Every structure is written in C-alpha cells, then in structure tokens.
Amino acid sequence: MIVAAFIVIALAVFLAMEWVAWWSHRHVMHGWGWAWHQSHHEPREGLFELNDLYAVVGSVTAIALFAIGWATGSWWVYAIASGVTLYGAAYAIFHDGMVHQRWPFQWVPRGGYLRRLIQAHRLHHAVMSKDDAVSYGFLIAPDPKALHAELKRLRAARRSQP
Ligand SMILES: [Zn+2]
Ligand SMILES: [Zn+2]
Numbered sequence: 001m002i003v004a005a006f007i008v009i010a011l012a013v014f015l016a017m018e019w020v021a022w023w024s025h026r027h028v029m030h031g032w033g034w035a036w037h038q039s040h041h042e043p044r045e046g047l048f049e050l051n052d053l054y055a056v057v058g059s060v061t062a063i064a065l066f067a068i069g070w071a072t073g074s075w076w077v078y079a080i081a082s083g084v085t086l087y088g089a090a091y092a093i094f095h096d097g098m099v100h101q102r103w104p105f106q107w108v109p110r111g112g113y114l115r116r117l118i119q120a121h122r123l124h125h126a127v128m129s130k131d132d133a134v135s136y137g138f139l140i141a142p143d144p145k146a147l148h149a150e151l152k153r154l155r156a157a158r159r160s161q162p
Contacts, residue, residue: 006079013083014090021091022137029054034130041128055096058088095121095138119144126151132158 029037033054040051065081068074097103098114099121109115120141127133132154134147 002075006075006082009076009079010083010086013080014086017084017087018137018139021087022140025138026136030130030133030136038130041125055088055092058084058091062088091138113141116144117141120147123147123151 024033025037029051036050036053038051039049062081062084065077065084069077069081094114094117098107098109099118101108109118117139120135121138123144124133124135134150134154135142
C-alpha cells in the first residue's frame with residue numbers, strides 16, 4: 001500500500017515540478033534572477049555557464065528534502081524528494097543533453113514529441129533578452145506554430161511601443 005502511495009506522490013510531484021520549473025523560469029530566471037540565467041541565452045564558452053548554478057540550487061533542494069525525510073523518518077517526504085530528483089534528472093537529460101547537446105554523443109530525434117520539445121525550447125532561445133521570450137515550460141511542449149505566432153505578436157507589440 002505504501003509502495004503504491006509512494007509512487008503516486010513521486011509522480012504527482014514530478015508533474016508539479018513542470019509547473020514549478022515554468023514559474024521559476026518565467027518569474028525568477030527571467031526576472032530578478034536574470035544575472036545567472038543570461039549566460040544560458042548567450043553562446044557558451046567552455047563546459048559550464050553561470051546558469052548551471054540553478055541546477056546546483058535544485059540539487060541542494062532535493063538533497064535537503066532527502067535529509068528531512070531521513071531526520072523525520074517520513075516516507076512521504078522521501079516520495080516528494082524522489083519526484084523532485086526524477087524531474088531534475090529528466091531536465092538534465094532532455095534539456096542539457098538532448099536540446100543543448102551537452103552529452104558526449106551526437107543524437108537528435110528526427111520526429112515525434114521529442115522533436116517538438118526541442119523546437120519549443122529552441123523558440124525560447126530565439127530571444128536573447130530577458131523580456132518577450134516564449135515557451136518557459138519544458139516537458140510540456142506547445143505546438144511550435146503557436147509559439148511562432150506568439151513570438152511574432154510579442155515582437156510586433158515591442159515595435160509599436162514608443
Ligand atoms: Zn530562459
Ligand atoms: Zn535552454
């Protein structure tokens with residue numbers, strides 16, 4: 001019974017993390033946290049970028065959750081920590097590895113949902129500045145056509161500003 005509940009909580013947290021990632025990307029990384037995130041919207045020199053500090057923050061959060069689970073002996077805190085860790089792993093594999101090719105081999109999906117995920121994130125990177133970007137989420141990738149239209153609309157709105 002606890003095993004089933006553990007899996008349900010971990011999966012729910014995994015899904016909720018997509019919203020957390022969207023929100024923090026939209027409001028923190030493209031807000032007061034832009035100083036770190038800017039490096040991710042510019043060409044990278046070397047292996048690391050300042051933006052990687054967000055991954056460190058995420059990892060420390062997951063480790064702290066595991067520590068709380070261990071200290072309190074609560075299995076559901078472990079379940080939450082597992083969901084957060086799972087999302088972090090998926091983000092590292094798909095965002096850093098697949099989209100930005102930071103893994104040691106060359107592989108780009110030719111079609112399907114993974115292709116769409118790459119297109120949606122590339123459209124996020126079409127904007128080099130803090131404002132007017134689209135597609136802040138990650139694992140939920142909107143239709144690239146819709147993102148293109150939104151990007152166009154934002155650019156037009158920017159141009160019409162005095
Ligand atoms: Zn961004
Ligand atoms: Zn990116």
